[in-house]
């Protein structure tokens with residue numbers, strides 16, 4: 174994905190309702206936080222209480238835009254190159270993992286969610302804001318446009334049922350609710366937002 178284009182296209186939404194949503198999701202997070210697919214760093218200015226944030230991003234064009242956001246963050250942020258296919262951390266390292274608009278793009282969501290589960294401490298939270306498969310006619314349009322959208326937008330699938338995938342990975346997804354994604358085109362307007370809990374064992 175091209176970092177500068179991503180920032181240009183999302184600028185208006187980020188300074189409006191989308192930015193407010195991000196703040197509501199991450200401002201109160203405490204302890205050790207992993208943000209996966211941190212992109213160009215749109216969430217970083219919203220962390221207020223974390224002891225540290227590890228921002229993981231595999232794409233050089235996106236990661237190149239992180240340093241100024243890291244410098245302005247209110248909490249310590251460490252940037253790492255890495256992928257959800259195999260997270261470079263021991264089990265039970267983090268209190269929360271943040272994923273915003275990432276699970277639509279990974280090659281294998283089940284595997285990625287398994288990795289997130291592994292690195293979370295028991296009782297830890299997966300915090301998500303993701304666009305997902307809609308219902309009825311919208312779902313049919315999403316099926317139709319997904320192959321093209323994947324090619325144009327960094328493997329982004331329009332048709333994923335990410336809430337079900339989160340439940341299948343073993344999380345308690347009771348805190349994840351259906352939302353409308355602000356400032357987005359109709360094919361990515363159906364979304365989910367909230368916290369899924371890694372069940373203690």
Ligand SMILES: C[S@@+](CC[C@H](N)C(=O)[O-])C[C@H]1O[C@@H](n2cnc3c(N)ncnc32)[C@H](O)[C@@H]1O
Nearest residue numbers: 210211212215232235256257273274275278279
């Ligand atoms: C649409 S962008 C979202 C960026 C950022 N999270 C945000 O909310 O603006 C999707 C991001 O997911 C990242 N991504 C794609 N596949 C990934 C993987 N397997 N592991 C980690 N990140 C991945 C991309 O590099 C990209 O930065």
